[in-house]
Amino acid sequence: xxxxxAKQDALAARIAGLDLPKGGWLGEARAxxxxxxxxxxxxxxxxxxxxxxxxxxxxxxxxxxxxxxDSDEPPVFDAIDRVxxxxxxGIFDAAASDDPALAGVEIERLALAGAANIHWxxxxxxxxxxxxxNPVPRPLAALNSAFATDGLLIRVTGRAAKPVSLVYQHKxxxxxxxxxxxxxxxxxxxxxxxxxxxxxxxFLKVLEVEVSDRARFHHIRAQGxxxxxxxxxxxxxxxxxxxxxxxxxxxxNGRLTRNDCVLELTGDDAKAHVAGAxxxxxxFHHDDTVFVTHAAERCESRQVFKKVLKxxxxxxxxxxxxxKPGAQKTDGYQISQSLLLDDDSQxxxxxxxxxxxxxxxxxxxxxxxxxxxxxxxxxxxxxxPLKQAQSLLVLAFLAEAIAEIEDExxxxxxxxxxxxWLHRHES
Amino acid sequence: MLEINNLHVKLEDEDKVILRGVDLKIGPxxxxxxxxxxxxGKSTLSYVLSGRDGYEVTDGSATLEGEELLDMEPExxxxxxxxxAFQYPVxxxxxxxxxxxxxxxxxxxxxxxxxxxxxGDFLKLVREKAKTLKIDADMLKRPVNVGFSGGEKKRxxxxxxxxxxxxxxxxxxxxxxxxxxxxxxxxxxxNALRDGKRSFLVITHYQRLLDHIKPDVVHIMAAGRIIKTxxxxxxxxxxxNGYADLLAEVQ
Ligand SMILES: Nc1ncnc2c1ncn2[C@@H]1O[C@H](COP(=O)(O)OP(=O)(O)OP(=O)(O)O)[C@@H](O)[C@H]1O
Ligand SMILES: [Mg+2]
Numbered sequence: 001x002x003x004x005x006a007k008q009d010a011l012a013a014r015i016a017g018l019d020l021p022k023g024g025w026l027g028e029a030r031a032x033x034x035x036x037x038x039x040x041x042x043x044x045x046x047x048x049x050x051x052x053x054x055x056x057x058x059x060x061x062x063x064x065x066x067x068x069x070d071s072d073e074p075p076v077f078d079a080i081d082r083v084x085x086x087x088x089x090g091i092f093d094a095a096a097s098d099d100p101a102l103a104g105v106e107i108e109r110l111a112l113a114g115a116a117n118i119h120w121x122x123x124x125x126x127x128x129x130x131x132x133x134n135p136v137p138r139p140l141a142a143l144n145s146a147f148a149t150d151g152l153l154i155r156v157t158g159r160a161a162k163p164v165s166l167v168y169q170h171k172x173x174x175x176x177x178x179x180x181x182x183x184x185x186x187x188x189x190x191x192x193x194x195x196x197x198x199x200x201x202x203f204l205k206v207l208e209v210e211v212s213d214r215a216r217f218h219h220i221r222a223q224g225x226x227x228x229x230x231x232x233x234x235x236x237x238x239x240x241x242x243x244x245x246x247x248x249x250x251x252x253n254g255r256l257t258r259n260d261c262v263l264e265l266t267g268d269d270a271k272a273h274v275a276g277a278x279x280x281x282x283x284f285h286h287d288d289t290v291f292v293t294h295a296a297e298r299c300e301s302r303q304v305f306k307k308v309l310k311x312x313x314x315x316x317x318x319x320x321x322x323x324k325p326g327a328q329k330t331d332g333y334q335i336s337q338s339l340l341l342d343d344d345s346q347x348x349x350x351x352x353x354x355x356x357x358x359x360x361x362x363x364x365x366x367x368x369x370x371x372x373x374x375x376x377x378x379x380x381x382x383x384x385p386l387k388q389a390q391s392l393l394v395l396a397f398l399a400e401a402i403a404e405i406e407d408e409x410x411x412x413x414x415x416x417x418x419x420x421w422l423h424r425h426e427s
Numbered sequence: 428m429l430e431i432n433n434l435h436v437k438l439e440d441e442d443k444v445i446l447r448g449v450d451l452k453i454g455p456x457x458x459x460x461x462x463x464x465x466x467x468g469k470s471t472l473s474y475v476l477s478g479r480d481g482y483e484v485t486d487g488s489a490t491l492e493g494e495e496l497l498d499m500e501p502e503x504x505x506x507x508x509x510x511x512a513f514q515y516p517v518x519x520x521x522x523x524x525x526x527x528x529x530x531x532x533x534x535x536x537x538x539x540x541x542x543x544x545x546x547g548d549f550l551k552l553v554r555e556k557a558k559t560l561k562i563d564a565d566m567l568k569r570p571v572n573v574g575f576s577g578g579e580k581k582r583x584x585x586x587x588x589x590x591x592x593x594x595x596x597x598x599x600x601x602x603x604x605x606x607x608x609x610x611x612x613x614x615x616x617x618n619a620l621r622d623g624k625r626s627f628l629v630i631t632h633y634q635r636l637l638d639h640i641k642p643d644v645v646h647i648m649a650a651g652r653i654i655k656t657x658x659x660x661x662x663x664x665x666x667x668n669g670y671a672d673l674l675a676e677v678q
Contacts, residue, residue, distance in 0.1 A: 373480065378517035379527070381477045382587060383505035383535035392530065396521025396570075 007041035013061045014042055018147040018178075026114025029126040033145035036130060040139040049136050052316040052348045053287040057256055058140060058232050063176040063202030066228030075167070076196050076222040076250075076417045080410060082165040089170055090149045090177025090200055096169070104158025105191065110151035110180060121153045121182045128208040128236035132262035136291065141234040141260070144206040148180035156189040156215070163192035163218075163410075168199035175200035182208045185215035185243075192407065195221035203231040213240040213267055219247040220410050222417060224254040227282075234260040235274075241267030241296070248405045250414050251278040251286055252421045258287045265292070265299040265327075275304040275404035277414075279394075279421060280313035280345075287316035288336075294327040294360075303334040306401045308394050309345035320352040323360050332362035339397045340370055341390075391422040428626040429453040429476075429595050434487035436468075436475050436651075445471045447651035448487070453595075453644075456623040460637055460662060461630045463648035464670050469630045470514050472648075473599045477511040478504050491595055505531075506538035508594030512584035512601050514630075519571040524583070527571045528553060528590055535591060556589040560616050577604030585616045596620070597628045602636040614639030634666035647673055 003011075015037075020030055042059040043050045057064065085107070086096035092109050100107040113119060126145040132138060154164065166181070177200035185191055189212070199205075211217045223231060231254060237245050251257055263272045278286045292301045307315035317336035338347030349366040371393055379389035395418060402418075405411040429451070436446035445468045453459050461469055475482050476489055478501035489496045496504055519527065533543040544552070557567060560582050572580050581601050588596055598617070602610055617627065617640050629640055637645075637659065645661040646653045649670065654677045655661065665673070 372519075374517050375519045377479050377501060378513070378519065379531070380501035381479075381505055381511055382527070382531035382591065383502050383538065384530050385502045385534060385538075386500065388530070388534065389502075392522055392526075393519070396519065399521040 003039075003041045007044070010059065011038065011042050014059055015143070015147065016061065019149075020146060021114065024115040025117060025119050025122045026110070026125065029122070030146045033126045033129070033142050036133065037139055037142040037146055040133075040137045040142065043139050049138075049289060049318065052318070052350075053256070053258055053285060057230050058202070058258070063174055063200070063230065065174040066201035066226065066230075067173065068170060068198055068226045068228070073420060076413055077165055077194050077410070080163060080165070080194070080413060082163040082194060084165045084167055085152065086167045086169060087150065087177070087179060087199070089172050089175040090179055092150050092152075093169070102160055102162065102164065104156060104189065105160050105164065106155040106157070107164070108153045110148060110153055113153050119153070120155055120184060124182045124184060124208050124210055125180070128210070128238055129206060129234070131238075131264065132234070132236045132291070138234060138260060138262075140204060140232045141206050141236070144178055144180055144204045144234070148178045148206070151180040151182070154181065154183045154191070156183070156185045156191045159190040160192065163194050165194040168195070168197035168203070170198055170200050173201060176202045178204045180206045183217070184210045185212055185217055187212045188214045190216040192218040192220070194410070195219075196223075198224075198226045198229055199231070201229065203229070203233070205231070205233040207233070207235045209235065209237040209245070211237060211239045211243040211245050214242045215240065216244040217246070218406060220405055220414070221249050222414065223249060223251040223257060227253045227255060229254045230256045232258045234262070236262045237272070238264045238266055239270040239272055242269045243267060244270070245272045246404060246406060247274045248401065248414075249276045250417065251276065251280075252417070253281065253284060254286070255283055256285045258289065261288070261290045263292045263301065264295060265301065266295050268296045269298045270296065271300045273302040273304075273404050275302070275401040276306070277398040277401040277418070278307040278315060279418070280307065280309050280315065282311045282313060284309070284313035285316070286314070288319070290319040292321050292332065294321070294323045294330045294332065296327060298329040299327065300331040301333070302404070303336070304401045304404055305336040306398050307338045307347060308341065308397065309338055309347065310341035312344040314345070315347045317347075317349045317351070317366065319350070319364070320354065321362055321364070323355040323357050323362065325356040327357045328359045330357060330360040330362065332360070334364035335400070336366045337397070338368045339394065340368060391419070394422060395419070428455050428457070429489070429491055429628070431489045432487055434472070434475070434489060435485045436471060436482050437485055439481050439483045445482075445651055446475070449651070449653060451646065451653060453626045453628060455626060456621070457644065458621070458627040458629065458640060458642045459644045459646060460642040461628065461646045461648050462632065462662060462665050467648045468651040469648055470599055473511050473597045473630065476504075476597065477501060477509060502534065503538070505591070505593070506535045510588050510591055510593030510596050512581075512588055512596070512598045514599040514603070516572050516580040516584050518573045520573050522571050524567050524569060524571050525553065528587065531587065532590055552590060556586055559619070560586050560589070561612055562586055578606060578609045581605055582609065582613060585613050589616060589620065592620070594624070595626050595628070597630070599630045600632065601629075602631055602633060610636065611639065634662050637662050649674055649677070
């Protein structure tokens with residue numbers, strides 16, 4: 001079925017200035033992604049998955065300029081021993097990066113590795129994304145696979161001794177970055193991936209992760225602090241037998257953030273946890289869209305999303321657990337909660353369960369509430385000043401999401417970042 | 428220490444008057460007890476003194492060492508030395524008891540211009556106080572009052588009091604829910620804080636507690652007023668005869 005003319009025109013305008021490098025295995029993958037995108041068209045306000053979030057700013061031909069907040073606050077993860085790899089305005093910045101040598105980990109630049117005829121990433125690049133297009137189309141991810149300007153291909157064969165840390169910087173105020181990373185954890189491998197930094201005025205990112213049998217992947221990212229920023233990110237992950245996938249995202253500020261996470265549990269006894277803590281002020285719009293597919297037995301999935309909203313900020317959560325026939329003994333948990341610090345802010349949640357196996361345990365819950373006045377009074381009666389008492393209760397509210405971070409030092413770092421944010425807003 | 432004059436309080440959102448002219452004067456080092464029928468306004472008095480929302484003071488004053496309490500925020504009252512051990516301690520999921528205690532203590536010290544306690548010194552202080560109240564390490568680690576038994580919550584209130592060292596302590600039915608041994612423990616904790624300067628206002632229904640914490644003065648509150656004031660004997664009289672005679676007397 002051909003797309004309506006208006007949709008074709010909108011897509012043509014959006015991709016007009018973008019480069020589609022040809023040749024090599026990557027050229028083929030890009031061409032296939034473009035074909036997917038052309039069949040789908042860009043997301044529109046009437047699309048099911050964009051009902052609560054207006055994609056216009058993401059689909060517009062140009063990124064609007066963003067004023068970045070260059071506060072002197074030290075970046076998150078600075079104190080963590082890590083291999084730091086920097087992208088500036090969407091291009092790998094070797095001069096600003098550490099030497100990417102890490103035992104058990106092979107790291108290549110997408111822009112350089114794509115020209116070969118065969119590559120391990122061939123089986124994954126755009127492949128997990130394409131799998132994730134069903135049952136719900138995610139055109140921005142296909143656009144990313146076609147036009148990514150750079151990214152990393154990371155193959156993990158052992159236990160990485162320290163985290164690989166991707167840091168996104170910007171120089172231009174109107175940068176429009178498209179990054180695509182592929183990570184493959186071989187059997188028994190383990191990696192922690194950190195991501196932070198403002199990246200660009202408009203940032204499209206895809207992370208495809210294959211977690212092989214008994215491998216363990218930890219992902220912690222901190223988005224935001226720049227209020228103008230737009231970002232649409234996608235994680236597509238496939239999990240093997242007894243593997244572990246854990247992803248936590250902190251979002252503070254940003255005008256529009258859409259984080260899609262598509263997880264497929266294909267091996268028995270796998271565990272996938274995805275969590276987010278978001279704090280938004282004013283014209284902040286934050287959308288977490290999660291789709292977890294249980295396609296094997298005795299797997300566990302957890303979705304824990306918490307949002308603190310004030311001054312008219314909007315939070316969205318769309319989370320689905322799909323349990324396929326035969327995925328017995330599935331343990332699925334999903335919670336999405338918002339703490340509304342005033343009456344202007346709103347939280348829109350669409351939790352969904354679709355279950356085709358009979359022996360499963362799935363629960364989901366969604367709540368929206370104000371700060372607990374009695375707890376606030378109790379704290380104040382012990383001498384804790386109002387603003388500080390509020391901050392304590394906000395942190396307490398977010399605690400369940402932060403608890404999903406396994407590494408204590410990283411969790412403390414994230415907590416410190418939150419405290420700093422709260423402190424600056426204690427006025 | 429604490430001086431309450433002609434205090435009238437109604438609910439903020441309703442035309443319900445709860446306190447109808449309370450007068451009370453507690454000198455330094457004194458222990459006063461308030462007894463009185465259910466619903467007579469004892470807890471309301473303690474809430475109004477500590478600054479809880481939802482009440483409107485229509486007349487009167489309450490001063491702590493000459494300073495008007497009713498003009499202060501709850502945290503300022505705490506820093507000025509007022510402490511209320513709650514009849515129903517509040518659960519705060521997600522906030523660890525230790526974090527809570529430390530934040531409270533350091534906030535008060537900061538407000539008074541004192542130096543904050545270091546993590547090490549604080550830990551030492553808490554361990555010592557917790558030990559005498561038989562509060563185990565697990566209770567200190569857990570979120571504030573979450574999953575605590577009734578008696579554990581009350582002991583946790585006294586632990587806070589012991590750490591914050593307020594000048595004016597109000598105990599609202601701290602004895603309810605305590606077993607006999609815990610009552611002794613808590614009373615010992617309170618008595619240990621009696622130093623001749625610190626004052627106490629003990630709200631209770633039972634003479635039992637007053638056997639342990641010996642009051643200098645006993646007040647009877649009914650329908651939002653102090654209707655009778657006397658010595659420790661007054662509590663015994665209530666224990667033996669109930670409130671009927673006392674209420675009849677004033678009518
Ligand atoms: N927020 C409120 N809303 C409605 N009624 C209230 C409120 N606070 C207090 N009251 C009412 O005011 C009266 C006094 O209550 P208070 O809790 O002070 O009594 P008390 O003397 O402490 O009783 P008890 O011995 O049972 O603890 C009661 O009738 C109570 O129902
Ligand atoms: Mg009461």
